[in-house]
Amino acid sequence: MRAELPRELLPDDLQRIRASEGWRRDRVEVLETSAGPVVVKGQRPPRSVTPRRMFNWAMQAAGLATLKVPLRDGGPEAQQVEVRRLAELRAAGVRVPTLMHVEPGFFVQEYLTGPDLSRELSRGAGDRLAVWQQGVAAVQAVHSRQECLSQAFARNFIVTPEGIAAIDHEEDPLEVVSLPQAQARDWLFYLHSTLWLLPERRAEMLSVWERVVGAESRLVADFMHRLARRLAPLRHLPSQRKPWGRDIVSAQAAASFLNTWSRS
Numbered sequence: 001m002r003a004e005l006p007r008e009l010l011p012d013d014l015q016r017i018r019a020s021e022g023w024r025r026d027r028v029e030v031l032e033t034s035a036g037p038v039v040v041k042g043q044r045p046p047r048s049v050t051p052r053r054m055f056n057w058a059m060q061a062a063g064l065a066t067l068k069v070p071l072r073d074g075g076p077e078a079q080q081v082e083v084r085r086l087a088e089l090r091a092a093g094v095r096v097p098t099l100m101h102v103e104p105g106f107f108v109q110e111y112l113t114g115p116d117l118s119r120e121l122s123r124g125a126g127d128r129l130a131v132w133q134q135g136v137a138a139v140q141a142v143h144s145r146q147e148c149l150s151q152a153f154a155r156n157f158i159v160t161p162e163g164i165a166a167i168d169h170e171e172d173p174l175e176v177v178s179l180p181q182a183q184a185r186d187w188l189f190y191l192h193s194t195l196w197l198l199p200e201r202r203a204e205m206l207s208v209w210e211r212v213v214g215a216e217s218r219l220v221a222d223f224m225h226r227l228a229r230r231l232a233p234l235r236h237l238p239s240q241r242k243p244w245g246r247d248i249v250s251a252q253a254a255a256s257f258l259n260t261w262s263r264s
Contacts, residue, residue, distance in 0.1 A: 007035060008035065008100070009033055009034070009035055009038070009100055009101050009108065010033075010034045010035075012034070013033040013034055013035065014101065016031070016033075017031060017033075017040055017101075017106070017108065018103075020040070022040075023040040023041065023042040023106055024042055027041065027042045027044060028040070028041050028042070029042075030111055035100070036111070037111035038100060038108050038109065038110065038111050039097065039108070039109050039110070039111050040106055040107075040108050041079075041082070041106060041107055041108075041109065042105065042106045043074070043075070043076060043078070043079045043104075043105050043106060044073075044074035044075070044078060044079075045074050045075070046073065046074040046075030046078075047073040047074045048073075049071040049072070049073060052069055052070075052071050052073060053071060055068075055069060056068040056069065056071075056176065062230065063226070063230050064227070064230055064231075065177065065181070066177060066181040066184055066185050066188075066223055066226070066227060067185060067188075068176045068177055069171065069173075069176065070171045070172060070173065070175040070176055071175075071176075072171075072175070076104065078170060079106075079107065081169075081170065081171065081172050082107070082169050082170045083099060083102055083107055084172075085150065085169035085172055086099045086109065086169055087099060088147070089142075089147060089166070089169065092145040092146075092147050093141075093145055094141065094142050094145060094147060094166065095138075095141075095160075095162070095163055095164065095165040095166065096165055096166055096167070096169070097109040097110040097111075097112055097165065097167060098110040112158040112160050112165050112167065113160060113161070114158050114159045114160040114161065115158070115159055116154065116155045116156070116157060116158055116159070117131070117134075117135050117154040117155070117157035117158075117159055117164065117194070118153070118154035118155045118193060118194075118197075120159050121154060121194060121197045121198065122197060128197075128198055128201070129198065129201045129204055129205070131159070132194055132198060132201075132205065133208060134159070134163075134164055135154065135157055135164060135190060135194065136190070136208060136212060137164075138157060138163070138164040138166065139152060139186055139187065139190055140212065140215065142166070142186070143183050143186070143216065143220075146179065148173055148174065148179060148182035148183050148185075148186055149166055149169070149186050150168060150169045150170055150171045150172070150173065151168060151171070151189055152166075152185075152186040152187075152189040152190045153189050153190070153192070153193040154190065154193040154194050154197075155193065156168045173185060178219075180217060180219035180220045180222075180223055181223055183216070183217075183220045184220050184223035184224050184227060187212075187220075187224060188224075188227055188254065188258075191209075191254045191257060191258070192250050192251065192253075192254040193250065195250070195253040195254055195257050196241075196246070196249045196250040196252075196253035196254075199239075199253070202257065205257070206257065206260065206261060209257070209261055210261065210264075213261075224258070224262075225262050227258065228255075228258035228259055228261065228262035229262065231251075231254070231255045231258060231259075232255060232258075232259045232262075233255070234251050234252060234254075234255035235252060235255040235256035235259050236252075237249075237251060237252035237255070238252065239252050239253070239256075
């Protein structure tokens, strides 16, 4: 029988983490410890808020205030945000990595075993619609607890043996938008990062989406309709990845999908 790993990091583990150059160089590093594999996230250097101010001004002017981003970018306060959000989401019952240790300059969290949802959907094997619906259910579970995510892209969902978990909580959208706006943004990010991967299942996904919106609050549904109207012109973008690239086809897929839904 395999011995149960300790749930806390030992002093030797912390000493080795502090001495490692990996998380300093790459910001994120996976290390083996007495408690099993862990993820070490180094504090990102603070950056100018000017680009984010300009982005928010552009989104406001375009009628897309739902997409505004927090001004804070890097530095100790940004690390405090992620640590706080991990604790808040876990307390609310959302599946997120366990926070194991915090120090100025870095923190340590549980390493989650499994592929990210984007990779799982890209494999082309099995029932990918069922996998997509698992991601939908994960977002719904967050919203049912009156919470939102930082960036609900498929790459930030890990398909673990226990279920789908959300990672990367570096931003708190509630610093700049309301909860219904943040939840609408969650859905936009999820659709943007997944729809283009399953073009052959679009009709079935639309049926699922109609039930999803019906279960959300009226305010979230209203914000989704607004996003659909504002993003509608993007449905005319090319729908073929080559030679246009993923960013173009993912925007086209989300805009086309939401336009069809909003006009139905």
